[in-house]
Amino acid sequence: MNDDSHDQLWRGLTQEARTALYQREYAEKSLDRKMAEGGVDAGQLASADRESEAFRDSWIPGVEIFARQIHPQRHRGVFGELARRDEGLLARIGFWPKQWAAARMFTHSAKGFHVHPTDVPKGTEPAAWFQRIFVDEPDNFLLRRYDHEQWDVMFFVQGLAELILRDVRAGMPTRTMRFFADGDNRRSANNVGLVIPAGVAHAIRVEGSEDLIMVYGTSAAFQPEFEGRIASEVETAALPASWQAFLA
Numbered sequence: 001m002n003d004d005s006h007d008q009l010w011r012g013l014t015q016e017a018r019t020a021l022y023q024r025e026y027a028e029k030s031l032d033r034k035m036a037e038g039g040v041d042a043g044q045l046a047s048a049d050r051e052s053e054a055f056r057d058s059w060i061p062g063v064e065i066f067a068r069q070i071h072p073q074r075h076r077g078v079f080g081e082l083a084r085r086d087e088g089l090l091a092r093i094g095f096w097p098k099q100w101a102a103a104r105m106f107t108h109s110a111k112g113f114h115v116h117p118t119d120v121p122k123g124t125e126p127a128a129w130f131q132r133i134f135v136d137e138p139d140n141f142l143l144r145r146y147d148h149e150q151w152d153v154m155f156f157v158q159g160l161a162e163l164i165l166r167d168v169r170a171g172m173p174t175r176t177m178r179f180f181a182d183g184d185n186r187r188s189a190n191n192v193g194l195v196i197p198a199g200v201a202h203a204i205r206v207e208g209s210e211d212l213i214m215v216y217g218t219s220a221a222f223q224p225e226f227e228g229r230i231a232s233e234v235e236t237a238a239l240p241a242s243w244q245a246f247l248a
Contacts, residue, residue: 032058039162039178043067043189060167060175061134062197064089068155070187080184082155082215083193094141095151095195097217105159105204105212112203113230115168119148119198127171130199134172146219149198150226156191158183159212162205168230169199180207201230 010018031054034040046067050059066089070080083090090096105111120126133143144151165177182190196202206212220226239247 030054035178036176037178039164039180041190042163042179042181042192042194045177045179046189046192057173058175058177060165060177060197060200061130061138061172062195063165063177063200064093064193064195065179066193066195067189068184068191068193070184070191072187078184078187080157080191083153083217089193089195090153092141093195094144095146095153095219097153097219099221100215100217101222102213102215105206105214107206107209107211110203110205110234112164112232112234113166113201114203114232115201115228115230116150116152116198116226117228118169119145125171126169130169130172149220150223151198151219152194152196152202152216153218154194154196154214154216156181156183157213157215158185159210160186160207161212161214162207163194164203164205165196166201167199168201172199183213 007018010021013021029037031040031044035045035058042065045065048055048059050056068080068082070078072078085091085096118126118130120129133140137143160183161181163177163179163181167173167175180190181192181194182188184191204212204214238244
C-alpha cells in the first residue's frame with residue numbers, strides 16, 4: 001500500500017494516531033526465527049533434528065530438550081518419571097546432579113535472567129575451549145567439567161512455563177531459544193526435561209492462570225558466587241512511591 005492509499009484508508013483518525021499506526025506481520029516465519037522471537041512448543045524441539053537446516057544455526061550448543069512420558073492414573077492423578085541415573089539422556093551425556101531442589105512460582109511471576117560461570121582450563125582461551133567441547137568434539141562428554149561448574153536439568157510438574165535461553169559464552173554465536181513447556185498435570189508433547197549448560201543465561205516466566213511447580217537438579221551444589229544475574233529486576237516487587245518516600 002502506497003502512502004496516499006494509507007492516508008486515505010485512515011483519514012478518519014487524528015494525525016497523531018495515524019503516525020503511531022503500524023501493521024502486524026502475518027507472514028509465516030521460519031521455525032528458527034519463531035524460536036528466537038515469539039517462541040515455539042517444547043515438543044517441537046524435543047523431537048527436532050538439530051542438524052537440519054531449521055536448527056543447525058539456531059540451536060544453542062549443549063542445550064538438551066528431551067521428551068517425558070506422563071501416565072494418567074484414573075481418579076487419582078498422574079505419574080511421570082523425572083530421570084534415571086543410568087539410562088536416558090542424562091546417562092548419555094554423563095550428567096547426574098549433585099543437588100536436587102523444588103521451586104514454586106506464583107502466577108504472573110518470572111525469574112531471571114540467571115547465568116552460571118564456566119570453568120575453563122587454565123592456559124586455555126575460553127573461545128577455543130568452547131569450540132573444542134561443543135563444536136569439534138561435541139560427543140566427547142568426558143571433556144565437560146560438570147564437577148566444577150553448574151549445569152541445570154529442569155522438569156515441570158505443574159503449570160505452564162515460558163523459557164528463554166541466551167548463549168553468552170565467549171566466542172560462541174549469540175543465539176536465543178524461546179519455548180513453552182507444560183507441567184505434568186497437562187499431558188502433551190510439551191512435557192519435557194531441559195538441560196542448560198553453564199554460560200547460557202536463562203529466564204522463566206509463568207504462563208496461564210496457575211502456579212508453576214518445577215523440580216531441578218544441579219551438577220554442583222549451590223554456591224552463591226555461581227549465581228550471576230542479568231536484567232533480573234522483574235524479581236523485585238517495587239514498593240509504592242509513597243512508601244519509598246516514607247521509608248526514606
